[in-house]
Amino acid sequence: MTVSGWNKVRFSCRFRQIVIFLAFATVAATAGQANARNASIVVDFETGRVLHAVNPDVRNYPASLTKMMTLYMAFEAIEKGRLKMSQALPVSARAAAARPSKLGLRPGSTISAHDAILAMMTKSANDAAVVVAEALGKTERKFSQMMTRKAHELGMNRTNFRNASGLPNRRQLSTARDMATLAKHLLTDFPEKYRLFSTPEFEYDGRRYRNHNALLESYPGVDGVKTGYTNASGYNLVASAKRNGHRIIGVVFGGKSSRARNSRMEHLLDAAFADLKKPDAPGRAPQIASAEATENIVNASLHKPETPAVQSTGGKAGWGIQVGAFSDDAPARKAASKAAKHLRKKMRRKAQVLVVPVQQGTDTLYRAQLVGLSRNSATEACRRLQSRKVNCVPVPPALN
Known part of the structure; x- marks a missing residue:
């Protein structure tokens, strides 16, 4: 077989390998979207x-x-x-x-x-x-x-x-x-x-x-x-x-x-x-896991977070998003800042980090939010974050 012939065979084999790899990669990517069975x-x-x-x-x-x-x-x-x-x-x-x-x-x-x-x-x-x-x-x-x-x-x-x-x-x-x-x-x-x-x-x-x-x-x-x-x-x-x-x-x-x-x-x-x-106040927040576990565990209302027991200073107008709740202010602020990096540049300029403390019994939980968005922007932001496996819920103006 000529050198040219060998090159064609090698190219053909290599091409098939690439096609097979891409096929498996596509299947894996699709499966990954529905991978977290639990x-x-x-x-x-x-x-x-x-x-x-x-x-x-x-x-x-x-x-x-x-x-x-x-x-x-x-x-x-x-x-x-x-x-x-x-x-x-x-x-x-x-x-x-x-x-x-x-x-x-x-x-x-x-x-x-x-x-x-x-x-x-x-x-x-x-x-x-x-x-x-x-x-x-x-x-x-x-x-x-x-x-x-x-x-x-x-x-x-x-x-x-x-x-x-x-x-x-x-x-x-x-x-x-x-x-x-x-x-x-x-x-x-x-x-x-x-x-x-x-x-x-x-x-x-x-x-x-x-x-x-x-x-x-x-x-x-x-x-x-x-x-x-x-x-x-x-x-x-x-x-x-x-x-x-x-x-x-x-x-x-x-x-x-x-x-x-x-x-x-x-x-x-x-x-x-x-x-x-439990005889706690009706506005108490739901049980939240430790900060280490919040990548996979989120407790936000199905419709909206409850009114916070302690109003954070500097409440911003407009819609917002919530990306988690933590037992301390620092990890909540870090989570909100990290989420902001995934937003589009124009949206990122408008979004402002807000940490909302909420009383739960004798403890305080800190909700990580980004505020100052329009309703459509909040919806788009959550869709974008969820595609990156970041939990997110939109928050109406009255609740941020």
């Missing part, structure tokens, strides 16, 4: 106060938690008269071919909207989810786009849907905080239909299907919401429980088993209800 959040339903959070804004695979949004869309269609519970929905070949978990619907048959809804809630039936998607969006793809738009309208800004069932798709991502937001909207927007989530079992075509949410029986006060599992996601769960007049919403992503996930949720709910019983 994520959780617990929220006080009435106040929106976050009682616990670990990786609440890290994007993960929702698995069948996706069906919560499919159900939300179905409930909304019923409310607007575009769908009836008794309506017979056609089963397409595509719906019938959905992978398990499924009812085993036959192509060309029909299923009532009522049965499809209960099948999603209890059996987590993927074929039923596709049937509903096609009934409301004509195709599952169009329906998933409708789901994403609705999610963003509800404030679930880090969520994207690619199907109605939650079957694996590397671009279908959500967060613990977003799923808590969705659960809250299911409760507030459709309180009557939310009660269907507590259905213990569902009978269809001569078979009985028990609800996958074991906490409905094992944990007093739990009355919904949904389980989820794929190999990539691990064992997920959204649960809502009410005791002594208090309702809380819990979300767990990435359990190692259904038992471990359920046990984790029970522990979180126990801790949250115990926390709500």
Whole structure:
């Protein structure tokens, strides 16, 4: 072989190596976006106060938690008269071919909207989810786009849907905080239909299907919401429980088993209800981890931080962002300054570091904030920081 021929062979081999490397790098980068399986959040339903959070804004695979949004869309269609519970929905070949978990619907048959809804809630039936998607969006793809738009309208800004069932798709991502937001909207927007989530079992075509949410029986006060599992996601769960007049919403992503996930949720709910019983002042801040742990743990309100017990001097006008809470002023100031470096130059000039002390019992916590921004700038800043795995929540003018 000539020298020229050898060079062509070497170039070809080298080119293939580069292509393979880039392919793996792309997969790794995509996986990295949904890599922090261990994520959780617990929220006080009435106040929106976050009682616990670990990786609440890290994007993960929702698995069948996706069906919560499919159900939300179905409930909304019923409310607007575009769908009836008794309506017979056609089963397409595509719906019938959905992978398990499924009812085993036959192509060309029909299923009532009522049965499809209960099948999603209890059996987590993927074929039923596709049937509903096609009934409301004509195709599952169009329906998933409708789901994403609705999610963003509800404030679930880090969520994207690619199907109605939650079957694996590397671009279908959500967060613990977003799923808590969705659960809250299911409760507030459709309180009557939310009660269907507590259905213990569902009978269809001569078979009985028990609800996958074991906490409905094992944990007093739990009355919904949904389980989820794929190999990539691990064992997920959204649960809502009410005791002594208090309702809380819990979300767990990435359990190692259904038992471990359920046990984790029970522990979180126990801790949250115990926390709500404490006789501290109503404005007290939620529990915050040590400064060393705050890279992965954030406790800010689902909607906004509570009014600080001690007003910081020099409060700035306009919106702001909060990037963490610390047990000392210095690390809070450092975190805010570090976050500012990730902002665009124009935004960085406007942003001013503000540390807001908040009384928690006998201790003081220090909220790390950047203020002096517009509402749009605060939203953009949080989106930019979250893409760099920095936790962030926008703060309205009255609260900075």
